[in-house]
Amino acid sequence: MKDGLLTDRQKEVLRFRKQGMTQQQIADIIHTSKANVCTIEKSAMENIRRAKETLEFLYTLDATHLCTIEAGMDLLDVAPFIYREAENIGIKVKYDTISLINKLREATPERFRARHVRDAIEVYINDEGDLYFG
Amino acid sequence: MKDGLLTDRQKEVLRFRKQGMTQQQIADIIHTSKANVCTIEKSAMENIRRAKETLEFLYTLDATHLCTIEAGMDLLDVAPFIYREAENIGIKVKYDTISLINKLREATPERFRARHVRDAIEVYINDEGDLYFG
């Protein structure tokens, strides 16, 4: 049984970075070049991105596509829209308006500009009323 | 930018499995042996396990060690214990007793026998009062 995606090297770098060290400082400590620290850190972030994407796939596997939030929509209109769509297919959404918006902003922070949606967001829902965004 | 951890083959098998197909049925469709379907499915599950573990590491990265739940402890004593420890370091735990126990059992189901803890569990907490178990 193997560990997670991150190599010992990558974990090491992430820990030092979390403490606020520069790549050069870390390079000195672990006896390698700063370029190498950079690539190690970069591939660590890449691995984290992939881990997230993998679990996203799992979620959408037992979830059905609920609706699409089109670009330009106001953030405050999103929750009512999702509630209506979910009601149409007879599923009760698990989250109240506040949690829903928080969850949405957390899942796709880059897709917002102030109160407006920048790019379309696909919304998935499962039988339990859990929501996933892709 | 690469995809998630799962190969197309693995996703394919997982989708068919979700639909309730047997390994033999899938093997016939994708033109390979059932043994191979089995190994593909198995490594898919392994990849999913690793994705989860990777994100767990991320959580503990900005969390500090709160306390250790020793083997033999009664499940009903865990929540009060954690609350007390968190209070000692001035952090309010995000979960009520019920949610806390659910979260604990979900994270480490193999470490319980009826109402008792089998092996020691490390508890981590972050500034927001989120808990992680390792």
Added chain:
DNA sequence: AGAATGTTAACGAAAAGTGTTTAAGTTACC
């Protein structure tokens, strides 16, 4: 017992991932 389902071990070939170095490129700040 027979049949279907699932698992495991051993092995090979092709593909992908890892750690490194080197070298050239930003970006930002004094």
Added chain:
DNA sequence: GGTAACTTAAACACTTTTCGTTAACATTCT
């Protein structure tokens, strides 16, 4: 301009993963 922090790309040796086969083994249902 110069320097420190950081990024990027190419190339290398090395290790691991993946997909596939075959054959044996365990489980469960009829």
